[in-house]
Structures are given as C-alpha cells and as structure tokens.
Amino acid sequence: MTTKKDQIFQAIISHINKAGLLKNLTIAEIARLADVGKGTVYEYFSSKDEVICETIIYILESIMAETLFEIPTNTQFSTILIKHIEAMLKVSQKYANIDLMLMTDGISSTLEAAYKQKLLQKVIEIKKKYTDYLKTLISIGVKENIIIDIPDQYLIFIVGNIIMTGVSYYYHELPQEARNEKEHINRIYQTIIKLLS
Amino acid sequence: MTTKKDQIFQAIISHINKAGLLKNLTIAEIARLADVGKGTVYEYFSSKDEVICETIIYILESIMAETLFEIPTNTQFSTILIKHIEAMLKVSQKYANIDLMLMTDGISSTLEAAYKQKLLQKVIEIKKKYTDYLKTLISIGVKENIIIDIPDQYLIFIVGNIIMTGVSYYYHELPQEARNEKEHINRIYQTIIKLLS
Amino acid sequence: MTTKKDQIFQAIISHINKAGLLKNLTIAEIARLADVGKGTVYEYFSSKDEVICETIIYILESIMAETLFEIPTNTQFSTILIKHIEAMLKVSQKYANIDLMLMTDGISSTLEAAYKQKLLQKVIEIKKKYTDYLKTLISIGVKENIIIDIPDQYLIFIVGNIIMTGVSYYYHELPQEARNEKEHINRIYQTIIKLLS
Amino acid sequence: MTTKKDQIFQAIISHINKAGLLKNLTIAEIARLADVGKGTVYEYFSSKDEVICETIIYILESIMAETLFEIPTNTQFSTILIKHIEAMLKVSQKYANIDLMLMTDGISSTLEAAYKQKLLQKVIEIKKKYTDYLKTLISIGVKENIIIDIPDQYLIFIVGNIIMTGVSYYYHELPQEARNEKEHINRIYQTIIKLLS
DNA sequence: GATGAATGAGAGTTCATTCAT
DNA sequence: CATGAATGAACTCTCATTCAT
Structure with a gap:
C-alpha cells in the first residue's frame, strides 16, 4: 500500500468527519486535503x-x-x-x-x-x-x-x-x-x- | 396541497424505489417522472x-x-x-x-x-x-x-x-x-x- | 394610450431609476411594478x-x-x-x-x-x-x-x-x-x- | 498576464466591435471566439x-x-x-x-x-x-x-x-x-x- | 380583456477526467 | 511518477412566452 494512497483515504475520511459526506467531496478537494495533485489521484484509482x-x-x-x-x-x-x-x-x-x-x-x-x-x-x-x-x-x-x-x-x-x-x-x-x-x-x-x- | 407538488414527491419516491437514491436524480429526471416541465418544479420549490x-x-x-x-x-x-x-x-x-x-x-x-x-x-x-x-x-x-x-x-x-x-x-x-x-x-x-x- | 400601457412604462422607468438598468428587469418584475398580470404585458406588446x-x-x-x-x-x-x-x-x-x-x-x-x-x-x-x-x-x-x-x-x-x-x-x-x-x-x-x- | 486571459479579453472586444454589446454575449460565445473551452474561462475568472x-x-x-x-x-x-x-x-x-x-x-x-x-x-x-x-x-x-x-x-x-x-x-x-x-x-x-x- | 400556472430553451457554472510537461 | 491547466458534458436554475380559465 503506497503512502499516497493512504493520504487519499485519510483525506476523504477527514472530509467526511468534518463536512458530512458527499457535499463538496470533489476530486479537487480530495487532492488538496491529501496534499497531492489532482492527476495523482488517477494514478492510483481509475475513477x-x-x-x-x-x-x-x-x-x-x-x-x-x-x-x-x-x-x-x-x-x-x-x-x-x-x-x-x-x-x-x-x-x-x-x-x-x-x-x-x-x-x-x-x-x-x-x-x-x-x-x-x-x-x-x-x-x-x-x-x-x-x-x-x-x-x-x-x-x-x-x-x-x-x-x-x-x-x-x-x-x-x-x-x-x-x-x-x-x-x-x-x-x-x-x-x-x-x-x-x-x-x-x-x-x-x-x-x-x-x-x- | 397541490396535485403537482404531490406528483413531484411521488416522482422522487418512485425514482428512489427503483434506482437507489441520488445517482441520476436530476431535476430533469424528476420533472420527467412527475410528468411536468422542468420549470414547474421551481414553481413549487426554490431549489x-x-x-x-x-x-x-x-x-x-x-x-x-x-x-x-x-x-x-x-x-x-x-x-x-x-x-x-x-x-x-x-x-x-x-x-x-x-x-x-x-x-x-x-x-x-x-x-x-x-x-x-x-x-x-x-x-x-x-x-x-x-x-x-x-x-x-x-x-x-x-x-x-x-x-x-x-x-x-x-x-x-x-x-x-x-x-x-x-x-x-x-x-x-x-x-x-x-x-x-x-x-x-x-x-x-x-x-x-x-x-x- | 391605455392606462395599463402607461403603468408599464412607468414601472420600467421606476425600475431603472432605482436599480440601474438591465439587471433584474424581467417581465415578471415589470408586471409586478405595473400592478398588472404577466400575461397583460403581452396584450399591449408583442415581446x-x-x-x-x-x-x-x-x-x-x-x-x-x-x-x-x-x-x-x-x-x-x-x-x-x-x-x-x-x-x-x-x-x-x-x-x-x-x-x-x-x-x-x-x-x-x-x-x-x-x-x-x-x-x-x-x-x-x-x-x-x-x-x-x-x-x-x-x-x-x-x-x-x-x-x-x-x-x-x-x-x-x-x-x-x-x-x-x-x-x-x-x-x-x-x-x-x-x-x-x-x-x-x-x-x-x-x-x-x-x-x- | 496569461495568454489565455488576453485571448478572452480580445474575444469580448471583438464581439462588441462586431455585434454591439450584450446581446448574445454568452460564456459559450466568448469561449468560442477566444478559442478556449467554456470551463477555461472559469479558470481565469470566477463569474x-x-x-x-x-x-x-x-x-x-x-x-x-x-x-x-x-x-x-x-x-x-x-x-x-x-x-x-x-x-x-x-x-x-x-x-x-x-x-x-x-x-x-x-x-x-x-x-x-x-x-x-x-x-x-x-x-x-x-x-x-x-x-x-x-x-x-x-x-x-x-x-x-x-x-x-x-x-x-x-x-x-x-x-x-x-x-x-x-x-x-x-x-x-x-x-x-x-x-x-x-x-x-x-x-x-x-x-x-x-x-x- | 386579464391572468398566472406551466413550460422548455438556453444561460451560467461545476467538476471528473485527460494529457502535455 | 507527479502535476495542474484545459476541457466539455452535464447539471441547476432563469425567464420570456403561451394559453386555458
């Protein structure tokens, strides 16, 4: 399991804990929270x-x-x-x-x-x-x-x-x-x- | 309670019953199911x-x-x-x-x-x-x-x-x-x- | 010149004087200010x-x-x-x-x-x-x-x-x-x- | 000053020069004239x-x-x-x-x-x-x-x-x-x- | 004549996804 | 690998216009 992948998981969990789930849970926001580029998310996930x-x-x-x-x-x-x-x-x-x-x-x-x-x-x-x-x-x-x-x-x-x-x-x-x-x-x-x- | 408003409620309930919830639940789809125009939805609801x-x-x-x-x-x-x-x-x-x-x-x-x-x-x-x-x-x-x-x-x-x-x-x-x-x-x-x- | 027509002219002038021109100058707003129905506007003007x-x-x-x-x-x-x-x-x-x-x-x-x-x-x-x-x-x-x-x-x-x-x-x-x-x-x-x- | 931003400015100026101002000056038209995607306009301007x-x-x-x-x-x-x-x-x-x-x-x-x-x-x-x-x-x-x-x-x-x-x-x-x-x-x-x- | 509920074309905007760097 | 500028499909919402009452 890559570190980046974990960062992404944690970013989403963090967003959900703060904001409730789905509203504003965009790839851009996930990438921002995970401190990676938007494109990077697509290196680890296909969609x-x-x-x-x-x-x-x-x-x-x-x-x-x-x-x-x-x-x-x-x-x-x-x-x-x-x-x-x-x-x-x-x-x-x-x-x-x-x-x-x-x-x-x-x-x-x-x-x-x-x-x-x-x-x-x-x-x-x-x-x-x-x-x-x-x-x-x-x-x-x-x-x-x-x-x-x-x-x-x-x-x-x-x-x-x-x-x-x-x-x-x-x-x-x-x-x-x-x-x-x-x-x-x-x-x-x-x-x-x-x-x- | 207006008939149109009820039609809209029923349309949404029908969509959820069939499809699970939120995916593809658009205003256009709601209007289609309720058999009303898209604009009509906004006559009864503000958003x-x-x-x-x-x-x-x-x-x-x-x-x-x-x-x-x-x-x-x-x-x-x-x-x-x-x-x-x-x-x-x-x-x-x-x-x-x-x-x-x-x-x-x-x-x-x-x-x-x-x-x-x-x-x-x-x-x-x-x-x-x-x-x-x-x-x-x-x-x-x-x-x-x-x-x-x-x-x-x-x-x-x-x-x-x-x-x-x-x-x-x-x-x-x-x-x-x-x-x-x-x-x-x-x-x-x-x-x-x-x-x- | 009908009274209603004048009401409509005055409504628009009033809106412009208050709000600056075009923003929010809708037929609905004109009709409201002129105190006539929306449909009535179309009795006197074609568009x-x-x-x-x-x-x-x-x-x-x-x-x-x-x-x-x-x-x-x-x-x-x-x-x-x-x-x-x-x-x-x-x-x-x-x-x-x-x-x-x-x-x-x-x-x-x-x-x-x-x-x-x-x-x-x-x-x-x-x-x-x-x-x-x-x-x-x-x-x-x-x-x-x-x-x-x-x-x-x-x-x-x-x-x-x-x-x-x-x-x-x-x-x-x-x-x-x-x-x-x-x-x-x-x-x-x-x-x-x-x-x- | 980005090139794209300039393209957008020039597109609007060009539209006004040709058509008079506001009629049909849509984001879609601006993007078309500027030869960029509609979404690109929103990379440089917020509205x-x-x-x-x-x-x-x-x-x-x-x-x-x-x-x-x-x-x-x-x-x-x-x-x-x-x-x-x-x-x-x-x-x-x-x-x-x-x-x-x-x-x-x-x-x-x-x-x-x-x-x-x-x-x-x-x-x-x-x-x-x-x-x-x-x-x-x-x-x-x-x-x-x-x-x-x-x-x-x-x-x-x-x-x-x-x-x-x-x-x-x-x-x-x-x-x-x-x-x-x-x-x-x-x-x-x-x-x-x-x-x- | 007068009305406003109903409409849908078309507008602004978002955002998942791509790809050149 | 990593990135983010660029994109356009798809969405919400507005509003001129129609028409049954």
Whole structure:
C-alpha cells in the first residue's frame, strides 16, 4: 500500500468527519486535503467512484480490524464482549458521521451500479464475518452458562444491531454531560444478556 | 396541497424505489417522472435541495401517519403492538431503499448546511413523537402486567430500533422463500417482550 | 394610450431609476411594478424587446416634450436658452440613470437587431429635431447680435453636448453642497456664448 | 498576464466591435471566439460578471495607455494636444461601439451591484487621471500664452468631453466621404482654444 | 380583456477526467 | 511518477412566452 494512497483515504475520511459526506467531496478537494495533485489521484484509482468505493472498503476493514479481537482461550465471555463494545465506541468516534452511513445505502446510492454492486458484496462479506465473530463470542457465553443457547441468525443480527444502536445512542442521544463510558458499555452488555438468557 | 407538488414527491419516491437514491436524480429526471416541465418544479420549490428536503419530510410524515395508530381504550397491548409492527413492515416495503436511509445521514449528507439542519430538526421531532408513542403503547403492556415497568429512554430507543432492524432483516436478510409475515411479526413482538419483561 | 400601457412604462422607468438598468428587469418584475398580470404585458406588446424599445421611445419623446419649448416671438435669446437648460436639468433628475444611457448603445445593445435598428432611427430623428431646435434658438441669438453667425452642424452638435455634459457634471461631479442651480445654468449658458461668439 | 486571459479579453472586444454589446454575449460565445473551452474561462475568472468587469477595466486602461503620452519638456502645446486628439480618434476606431458605452452605465447596468461598484471606482480613478493629464497639458498652453489661464474643474471636464464628442461626431455623424482626419482634428483643437482663450 | 400556472430553451457554472510537461 | 491547466458534458436554475380559465 503506497503512502499516497493512504493520504487519499485519510483525506476523504477527514472530509467526511468534518463536512458530512458527499457535499463538496470533489476530486479537487480530495487532492488538496491529501496534499497531492489532482492527476495523482488517477494514478492510483481509475475513477472517482473507485476512490469512494475503495475508501469505504478501507474504512469497513479498518473497523473490523479494530473491533474484532483475537479471542484467546480461557477468556471470560464478559471480558471479551465488553472489550468489543468498548472498541466499537472508540471506532465510532473516530469515524464520526461514517458509522451509521455504512449500514445503509447512504454512500453507495451515489455510485455507479457496478461499484454499488461491488460494495454490496463487501458489506455482505463483512456482515458475515461479524455475525460469525459474534457467534463465536456468544458460544463462549454458552459454555460459561451465561447464555442458554446459541441463538439463530435473526437473534445474532439483532444483537449486532443493539451494539451499534447502543453506541449511536451514546454519541447522538445522550447529552455530553450525561455520558459515562464504562456505565454505558455495561448497559449495552446487560441488554444483550437479557435478550439471550 | 397541490396535485403537482404531490406528483413531484411521488416522482422522487418512485425514482428512489427503483434506482437507489441520488445517482441520476436530476431535476430533469424528476420533472420527467412527475410528468411536468422542468420549470414547474421551481414553481413549487426554490431549489433542488429544497425539493429533496421536503420530499424526505413528506416521507417521514407519511410513515408516521401510516404506522402510529390511534390507541383505542380497552385495546390489548399485543394487538396494538403487532398492528404497529405490521404497519412498519408494509411501509418499509412501500418506501423500499428509503427506510434505512432515513435513519442516517445518507440523504442529508448531500444537502446544503441549512437544509441539513432543517431536516435534522424534523428527524428529532419525529424521533420524539415515535418515542412518546412507544412509551404510551408500552404503558398499556405494563397495565396488563405483560411488561414489568415503564422502560427508560435508552430502552425505548432500543425497542424502536429492534422494530426497524427486525423489519430490515425481513426484507434484506431473509430469502424470499423463507419469509412468513405473521411469524416474523410475532418474532419481533417476542423479542421486545423478552427485553422488557 | 391605455392606462395599463402607461403603468408599464412607468414601472420600467421606476425600475431603472432605482436599480440601474438591465439587471433584474424581467417581465415578471415589470408586471409586478405595473400592478398588472404577466400575461397583460403581452396584450399591449408583442415581446419584451418591444416593451423596452417602446419605453425608450416614450422616454425620449417625454424628454423632448419637456425641454423643447415653443419659442414665442419677441423672446430674448438668453431667456429661452436658459429656460431650456433649466428644463434639461429637471428632466435629467427625473430620469436619473437614463439620461446618459440614452445617448449610447447602453440599452439598445441588449435588443434584437430589428429593434436596435428601430431605436436607432428614432434616435436619429430626435437628434435632428433637437439640432433643428438649437439652430432656431441660436438664430434668435444671431438676430440679437449675441452670436456672430449661425454655426454649422458640428458646432451645434458640440453645443448640444455641452448642455448635456454640463447637466451631467452638475449631478455626477459636483458634490451636493456645492450645487447652485441658477449659477450652474448660467455657467453652461456662458460656455455656449463663449464658443459661439 | 496569461495568454489565455488576453485571448478572452480580445474575444469580448471583438464581439462588441462586431455585434454591439450584450446581446448574445454568452460564456459559450466568448469561449468560442477566444478559442478556449467554456470551463477555461472559469479558470481565469470566477463569474461572467467578473469577466465583463475586468474586460472593461482592461479596455479603459488600454485607452489611457494609448492616448496619454509622456509630455516631453520643450514640446509645443499644439503638437501634444493634437497628438492626443489623434490618438483618441485611433483608439475610438479600435474600440468602436465601446467608446460611448464607457461613458455611461451601458455596460455596468447589467452587472451585479458589487461589480458595478468596482467598475465605478475604476471609472472615477481614470477620470481623475485624465483630468490631471488635461490640466498638465493645458498648463503648457498657458506658458505659451495660447491659453489665458488654467481652467477650473468644470471647464476641464467640458474640454475632455469636447474631445470625446468631437471624435464621436467624426465616426457617427460625418458621412464616410466627408471625413478628413487632419482637418477634423484641427477643428476639435480650435474648438478647445476658442473655449479657453 | 386579464391572468398566472406551466413550460422548455438556453444561460451560467461545476467538476471528473485527460494529457502535455 | 507527479502535476495542474484545459476541457466539455452535464447539471441547476432563469425567464420570456403561451394559453386555458
């Protein structure tokens, strides 16, 4: 991975964090933020749609990398789940404005059909990875008798969503002064336990 | 409400349902779909951003109107909640592609700051309305001893999200042949009960 | 001459006086100022260019009517010339912004060739009328031995221009507090005498 | 000064010389005449109003540069004044249609208020420069006893206007076959002398 | 006659993309 | 490799004009 390519990714992420997504996200602006020439962008990507598409994939994989930890043997269920939720909170702050958008067509709706399809595939792949991760994680809870049974696909989907919703609630609904990270993480954890027990 | 204005709203909704959102959603295309002249759009809206913004508000209010039923006295909790979930399923199909987008910045991220702000206000207003509705609804469940206690804001937020997530799961994750509306509605209902009991 | 037609002329004059000429001089704006419907304008004129063209002719003829006095027999040269200059000052204030523009292509340059031609003809006609008027007037001065000889076309042209320039100087170069109408009229009168004696 | 910018200036001047001013003076037409792409115009100017505004300033400064000569010591008054009038005749032919328009709001009346203001400032600046030039020039005539006294601001204004009017008369009133440059320049010169002696 | 809702040609402007340097 | 001046397709928006009422 070239440095220039990373500069471009970071430029786009920075623009989104500041400005919300698409408005004024031009190649000229991306190049300016990335501190490269406009033409240089086309050395690394074949079109604007590709830049956007690959950036989103980059973000998605970063999020996965930063939140899906290796699960060591002999780890407590609560420890690892709470660690994951904690990581989701962190990552959500880092990619403010992006987190929710990723769950939807928000970005991809501006892309040409081919790239939209490509992105969709990636999202499916990542969802699968995430669902598998949660399943593995929950199975530890089952072993520890905290959770009665391995839930089916629907319930795992709901669990994943509760984590994201919970994180979103923390940043978008709770007023700054009411925020207590540790407490809120625990709250999300308890919600999941309640649902799965 | 003018007929032409409605034609324009319907044209945009139709475009989104078919094509995903923003790509190729031009004033020319909107006018074509609405079967009016390009200039006519500007008789009813002052800019493209305003058209988009007002359409979203129109959709949001339609969804509210179609899913938030009058709660008659002496109604059973399960009856009214299930009726609501059912309506959410229907409305989600009607505004396919739009439902998820509404939860996020997906659309508003393409709007000028002023309209983004206006939309945000509307979303807050509607969220509040929905939360209040759920609270009223749940309080019936409390009276019927199906639910132990009136949940706090966080839990109501989660409940609302479970309904939406559940609906989304039905259309986007379940394969066509596995769908059974009645069963799935019940599933969502049970998930909520589990969480609140 | 219909009242509505006059309303339209006055609306345009009013707009020019306020806003400078052409910017934002739309049919919609003209109709609004004239307090008639947009369609009504087309009952009296066949196109916007015609409205503009006829308005300018209306103004030109108004100016002529208000500044070219009947010359009674036994009038003193100085009296009648000074009266004329005085009238030019008044008319120039009334049609602020318009006076200078009329001498040039300022307005006609925005008109379709046919109307430009029509206007040019009118301007030539009026210039001729004005030159003739000045000649008649000056011939009285010759009789009174104030002026040596009837000047040729060039000199009459210069005299006409000195009057207009003098008037323009009064409103555009002299600061408000330095203006003295009587004195300035006399100044212009003396300039002419100097040139012709 | 870029070549492209000059091409654009020349394109506009060429259009005005041929067609009279504003009608059909579109960005597309300017680009075509300048032999550049439409987008290129916006590399050098931020809006159409700016193109027009800067072109006028360019013309005004060109006119000044081509008509206001260095006044060498020991030059005869008549020589230098006649040389100036001669240059005015030439420049007037070069910028046909433009000369008169510059004296008025003809162009600026189509500009947005901000540019109109900017242009006005420039015109004031140039008028001052021209008046100063004429004063310096006339003061030589005073030394040579051709002119009695340094005239005041009003008279200098009139002198300047006689030059422009005289030039205008030559091209717009005199039929082609009656034109004799040398003779007409002398005529203008004599008119000035008459006024100032 | 009088109106103004409806229209679409055409204007100004943006911006992804190319390519000579 | 890196660049940014140059480009024109495609967009939003304006406004003279029409016509059913």
